[in-house]
Amino acid sequence: MIYAVIPCYNAARTLPTLLHALSSIIPSERTVCVNDGSQDETMSVLSAHKVHVIAHVHNEGKGAALKAGLLYALAKGASAVLTLDSDLQHNPHDAPKLIEAITKFDMVIGSRRSAAQFRKSPMPLARQFSNRMTSGMLSYLLGQDILDSQCGYRILRAECLKAVLPLCKETGYMLETEFLIHAAKIGFKIGFVEIETIYRGEKSYMRYATETKNFLKLLWREIRFPESARKSLS
Numbered sequence: 001m002i003y004a005v006i007p008c009y010n011a012a013r014t015l016p017t018l019l020h021a022l023s024s025i026i027p028s029e030r031t032v033c034v035n036d037g038s039q040d041e042t043m044s045v046l047s048a049h050k051v052h053v054i055a056h057v058h059n060e061g062k063g064a065a066l067k068a069g070l071l072y073a074l075a076k077g078a079s080a081v082l083t084l085d086s087d088l089q090h091n092p093h094d095a096p097k098l099i100e101a102i103t104k105f106d107m108v109i110g111s112r113r114s115a116a117q118f119r120k121s122p123m124p125l126a127r128q129f130s131n132r133m134t135s136g137m138l139s140y141l142l143g144q145d146i147l148d149s150q151c152g153y154r155i156l157r158a159e160c161l162k163a164v165l166p167l168c169k170e171t172g173y174m175l176e177t178e179f180l181i182h183a184a185k186i187g188f189k190i191g192f193v194e195i196e197t198i199y200r201g202e203k204s205y206m207r208y209a210t211e212t213k214n215f216l217k218l219l220w221r222e223i224r225f226p227e228s229a230r231k232s233l234s
Contacts (some may be wrong), residue, residue, distance in 0.1 A: 001080040002099060002155075004031045005069030007062050011086035012041040018084075019049050021092040025099075026082065032072050034065040063175025067168070071162055082155045090153040094195040098137075098155040106160040106188035109180075110153035110195035133143075134215050142184040147192040152176055160188045172223065174214050181222055189233065 008015065015033075022031060028050040035042050037059035046053045056066050066083060073081045080102050084090040094110065133150040151190045154176070161185055167182045168175055168183040184190060 001074045001078055002026060002030070002080045002083065003073035003076065004082045004095075005066060005073055006031065006033045006048060006086050007036055007069065008033050008038060008042050008064035008086040009065075010038045010040045010042060012038070012045045013044045013047075015019075015042065015086055015191065016089040018086060018088055018092055019051060022084075022095065023093045023107045025092065030073075030076075030078075032069040034134075036060055036065040050153075051130070053173060061172040062114075062177075063173065063178075064171040066175055067165065067171075070156075070165060074158060075160055078155050078158055080155055084153045089198045091196045094153070094193075096196065097193045098153070100156060101193050102155045103189050103191075105191035107180075107183055108155045108191045108193060109148055110151045111147040111192040112151060112195060112197040127150060127191060133212070137219060137228045138177070138180065142181065144190070146180070149177055149180060149193070153195055164188070168210070172214070174189070174218050177215060178218060178222075181218075194233060 004022060019028070029052070031051040032054065034054045035045050035046060035050050039191070041154070043053075043055065052072070054065075054072060056065065056068070070081055070083075080099075082095060082098060084092065084095070090110070093195075095141065098108050098110065133147045138146040138149050140160055150173075163186060164182045168178050170178045182189070188228045
């Protein structure tokens, strides 16, 4: 039984299209939308759909929103959970690719590195640089090819979620990277599938310089004090 989790922040404009398209792939009653303190009409839009809504009074960060949705899906007995963003930068029609691939892996991440996709809808240069740098460093650290470390379009088996989520401390964008690091270190099988890149010049709430600095802090923490070491020190 596959659930979908969508962290939502000021997404009133894009949610109707996203939820309509996704409903043909995953039933609305198994779609969990976490309204992370939105200041627009996001809550009103969600109330008009048959999805389960978790509402944060204040903006707690993408990581916190994901955790809340993932824990709810696990509590409901999900066998796997698909995560995607609410701004339509993830094409919901790519979901079947990830769902098919999860039969062979514990965690499947969308990859936006196809040259053809970049020509079709170029990723902003700042994001290209950030993604290439973080993916390259993680590939070296984890000893396996990480094609796209920053993509939030993912599907994760329940067993992987149950083992890795308790290890994750991040509440912002770095939660996805932290989860990836722990999953790889534990030995979960990670796969990638090509997805469409969609950039239309929408406002991004991600600050690349800040998040790159946060990534380096996270990487340094994991190199110096991996989870096993932190447990032995506590």
